Amino acid sequence: xxxxxxxxxxxxxxxxxxxxSCPKSVKTIEQLAHYLKKQSDxxxxxxxxxxxxxxxxNHQFVANDSKVKDTDEVAFFPPVTGG
Amino acid sequence: xxxxxxxxxxxxxxxxIQMMRSRSVxxxxxxxxxxxxxxxxxxLVSLTLEHYPGMSEKALxxxxxxxxxxxSLESITIIHRVGKLEPAEIIVFVGCASAHxxxxxxxxxxxxxxxxxxxxxxxxxxxxxxxxxxxxRETDKRAAENWLLHEPNKID
Numbered sequence: 001x002x003x004x005x006x007x008x009x010x011x012x013x014x015x016x017x018x019x020x021s022c023p024k025s026v027k028t029i030e031q032l033a034h035y036l037k038k039q040s041d042x043x044x045x046x047x048x049x050x051x052x053x054x055x056x057x058n059h060q061f062v063a064n065d066s067k068v069k070d071t072d073e074v075a076f077f078p079p080v081t082g083g
Numbered sequence: 084x085x086x087x088x089x090x091x092x093x094x095x096x097x098x099x100i101q102m103m104r105s106r107s108v109x110x111x112x113x114x115x116x117x118x119x120x121x122x123x124x125x126x127l128v129s130l131t132l133e134h135y136p137g138m139s140e141k142a143l144x145x146x147x148x149x150x151x152x153x154x155s156l157e158s159i160t161i162i163h164r165v166g167k168l169e170p171a172e173i174i175v176f177v178g179c180a181s182a183h184x185x186x187x188x189x190x191x192x193x194x195x196x197x198x199x200x201x202x203x204x205x206x207x208x209x210x211x212x213x214x215x216x217x218x219x220r221e222t223d224k225r226a227a228e229n230w231l232l233h234e235p236n237k238i239d
Contacts, residue, residue, distance in 0.1 A: 007205035059138035079219035082204025
């Protein structure tokens, strides 16, 4: 699964992209976030409070309970602040 | 017609307005968002704009498409800058061209309100204290939500 990180989420994780194989038990964005949290100290800091993290699947904003597939492009980032 | 650009380069406001003029257009509204120094001691050095390439273009196009459906607009131009910007530089340009002014005014405000909440851009402020990511504003969320509650008035 292709995973992109932006803004301070990327700063904590330490890189902007990773391609990972998730265990079968990971079926939603929330489960993916909990799985990623355990990958490194940086991931743990980035995913410490899921209330301040937003996600996108294949370039669409999604809710925490959205289903993810291995072929999806997923992104995690803070609430947007453009304009 | 919808035109979207995400770019590092400065933009030419006059040229953008010129491109929206036509025989059937009677009103063009534009909005410019600029880099404001909101620090306590006026020490803002720069503002860095980051985006999600691929998704950001699509998000701006989606917002423009919704505005075109909601109001009678001939064209919408959205230009969002990314990278490192200095205080007072232009961050974003939104232009709406219409036969009449009300659609142009409302369309422009609608695009900006949704751009604040529905487009993947992030700002980091650099002051002498260091670099800090800006957090979302509750008022921006409410501004976008208000459009979903109230249908626009159609006035000629």
